[in-house]
Amino acid sequence: MSSPSSTASDSTPPSPASSATTLAALGDLSLKDPASISDKDKAEAARLKAEGNAQFQKNQFAEAALKYSEALEYNPFDATLYCNRAYMRMKIEQHGYAIDDATKAIALDPKYVKAYYRRAVCYLAILKPQQAVTDFKKAVQLDPKNANAKTQLDATVKLVRRIEFEKAIEVGEEESSVTRCREIIAQGGCDVDASYTGIKLPTDADGKYTIDQAFMDSMIATFKDGKSIHRRYAWEIVLASWDLLSKEESLVELQLEEGVDCDIIGDTHGQFYDLVHLLSLTGPPSEKHCLVFNGDFVDRGSWSVEVALTLFAYKWLYPNRVFLNRGNHETKDMNKVYGFEGEVKHKHGEMTYKLWAEVFTALPLATLVSPSLPPIETGKATAILSPEGRKRFFIVHGGLFSRDDVTLEEIKKIPRIGRQPGNEGLMCELLWTDPQEANGRGPSKRGVGLGFGPDVTRKWCELNGVTGILRSHEVRQGGYAIEHDGLCTTVFSAPNYVDQVGNKGAYVRIDARGERSYFTFEAKPHPPIKPMAYGNAGLECWEKDDDYGEDIGKAEIGYYQNYTNKYKFIMVVYYLAPLAATESNSTPEPTELANGKRFQPIIDLGHKPFFGPAS
Known part of the structure; x- marks a missing residue:
């Protein structure tokens, strides 16, 4: 048994204090006057914000969030700082904090489209699509030409309908899947056919x-x-585990x-x-x-x-x-x-x-x-x-x-x-x-x-x-x-x-x-298939490096590219159609998913290919 060198170092940035909630902070802001923020403080906030943006480009999301927090100490009335920090917190899966930050950005700027969009994304991430629909609708209302928001709104509405439909179906399903699979096996419905060579x-x-x-x-x-491996063998492994775990x-x-x-x-x-x-x-x-x-x-x-x-x-x-x-x-x-x-x-x-x-x-x-x-x-x-x-x-x-x-x-x-x-x-x-x-x-x-x-x-x-x-x-x-x-x-x-x-x-x-x-231990290389390649509501899109302006930048939904210096991977929720069930005994070859083409999400809920080439 090999044993790598042990280490006791911990470079984890501290978590934000849980008491600093949005509502409390909004109450504090109500006691202040935006005019009281000096030009010097605004300049310092802008400097710290630029440092946060630079750390984001290095994928240092927690550190970037801390920089935005420092900037907010100097200028707590800058809605983009809250929106940027919301995005960083979304990246490190602090969706509750991100929702709070987006809410504060909206309170400061009720027409802030990106804040509604990001809050909706976070609601999707914590499985609250109904709330996401409300925010996507608001984003579309404020910016009718926003194709991303329209796409997300349509997809999320369909997701809500699908969830409701599947819940209705489950009410009538009483037979155990474990029992049903064993019945199928007993009836010869999952035999290993002669053509299987694995x-x-x-x-x-x-x-x-x-x-x-x-x-x-x-x-x-x-x-x-x-x-x-053959489906029958997968079933045998899972069923044997059921017998033990249960x-x-x-x-x-x-x-x-x-x-x-x-x-x-x-x-x-x-x-x-x-x-x-x-x-x-x-x-x-x-x-x-x-x-x-x-x-x-x-x-x-x-x-x-x-x-x-x-x-x-x-x-x-x-x-x-x-x-x-x-x-x-x-x-x-x-x-x-x-x-x-x-x-x-x-x-x-x-x-x-x-x-x-x-x-x-x-x-x-x-x-x-x-x-x-x-x-x-x-x-x-x-x-x-x-x-x-x-x-x-x-x-x-x-x-x-x-x-x-x-x-x-x-x-x-x-x-x-x-x-x-x-x-x-x-x-x-x-x-x-x-x-x-x-x-x-x-x-x-x-x-x-x-x-x-x-x-x-x-x-x-x-x-x-x-x-x-x-x-x-x-x-x-x-x-x-x-x-x-x-x-x-x-x-x-x-x-x-x-x-x-x-x-x-x-x-x-x-x-x-x-x-x-x-x-x-460190990560190892893997075939060029991206995370979330099979997700129904994926967490991926691509963002150009040169898009960092006053806000973090525009997310372009639907890109699927090979790794290049021009793009960085970021996480934004979007809904994709489920993959068709297949009888194949092999996974897709990497070239099927990473051939450098530009793709767009498929919104239709039927059994269609996961990605479709953009027109």
């Missing part, structure tokens, strides 16, 4: 499919070559015996080639080595199927050494928007997506990793220990709760199978919440869940005898960040997230005494 899943003495390391190695190699409790307990260690892996988000590199660093699961994948296996990255199949197959092969937590992206609504639904339907058909959507609900919500040996005496502050005097760690995708009295036993009993997390309650909070610097609780910077402070973390750890929380859910530039006086660690394992953020990936190793080691 790798084959082994069978046992009774002729039933099983799995071994040789198949795992061959499957990973197949995926690296841009090929797929028997686990919502809080899984993992005991680390002497000589056993465990790696905690954060978001992988469909970045298959980075996952393969990561597994080469951690080493494969074994009797002496456990892996906990802490949610968000899918969406955004365009190899989400390959990532999910790899993890689920490992779960089948090593059921007591591989543990899969649910993330906020293992949910229907997020899969519809961020790519997994479209990707599965394209590669393995609609029934496969329905199967996966149901199996995702069986994923446990958290894992409690409990080293079995006494902790090492260090002479430092005493760690919070379990009732047995051992260290133990709570592994969860999001974070803590709106209540202080939530116990491990209560988490263990959360009913999850067949359920989506919704917008409130314990399941939602486990998947969505984020740590904040300020004590107490605050509004969510991303618009869903809440923020919890260091005092909340300490109180909960002391109540439950937990040494520390390891969570994911957020990019950290250094790959991980040790927060809340060492009681909360964020680990993120998708390096150079969505091909633009430039962050490192990381994982955390825990040994049988509860000692933690931190490892980081």
Whole structure:
């Protein structure tokens, strides 16, 4: 097992204070006079704004947001500063804060089209398309010639109708997708035909499919070559995982015996080639080595199927050494928007997506990793220990709760199978919440869940005898960040997230005494298929470098270009038609998606190609 050099550095910029909400800031502004802003202060604000724009061009989004914040200290009446900061916060997925900033920009300039547009984009990102429709309508009303706003408005209206239609259909659907897939298999409807020439899943003495390391190695190699496995094998992997996951409790307990260690892996988000590199660093699961994948296996990255199949197959092969937590992206609504639904339907058909959507609900919500040996005496502050005097760690995708009295036993009993997390309650909070610097609780910077402070973390750890929380859910530039006086660690394992953020990936190793080691790694090259290539409501467009004027610049929706110096990748939501289901056993060749042509989004909701050439 190879072990890269560990590092304890953390270059993560601080999060904005959660108390600085838009409404409070607007109240402060109402007590001031715009005329009181001196020319000197305006000039300093303009200088800082230019520095922020320069950092944006380097993809340093958090740093750019801080520069705009500094500029606002000198001139809090500049609507473009709020709009620019909203855009930066949108880039780092702080959609709640971005909505606040756009709202303030609109309050200062009620005719600010871009502020309405960006607020609508953020509403789409947090799955509130109805609110997005309202803002897109306002943008079109203010600027009837704005083609982007018109396109987005039409697409979002259709998205709302589609969601309502699918919800109506689901009311009448009672049969389990797991049951239906097994019926199809029993009826011979998903047999491996003679024309299939790919790798084959082994069978046992009774002729039933099983799995071994040789198949795992061959499957990973197949995926690296841009090929797929037969749909039947995908079904067998997912169904076998269902049988295992559905028997686990919502809080899984993992005991680390002497000589056993465990790696905690954060978001992988469909970045298959980075996952393969990561597994080469951690080493494969074994009797002496456990892996906990802490949610968000899918969406955004365009190899989400390959990532999910790899993890689920490992779960089948090593059921007591591989543990899969649910993330906020293992949910229907997020899969519809961020790519997994479209990707599965394209590669393995609609029934496969329905199967996966149901199996995702069986994923446990958290894992409690409990080293079995006494902790090492260090002479430092005493760690919070379990009732047995051992260290133990709570592994969860999001974070803590709106209540202080939530116990491990209560988490263990959360009913999850067949359920989506919704917008409130314990399941939602486990998947969505984020740590904040300020004590107490605050509004969510991303618009869903809440923020919890260091005092909340300490109180909960002391109540439950937990040494520390390891969570994911957020990019950290250094790959991980040790927060809340060492009681909360964020680990993120998708390096150079969505091909633009430039962050490192990381994982955390825990040994049988509860000692933690931190490892980081860089992104690896991948075929030229962009993130969100299968998204129904994608997050991509291209922006010219020379478009940075008083505001950040004009987004040109629908470009799909090879990487060049002239364009930088940015994130703007737009709706695209779902891919047609295919019987093919291979993924699209890179040249099909990256041939340098200019493309436009397809808005029609029928089964059509994902991109269409521009006229």
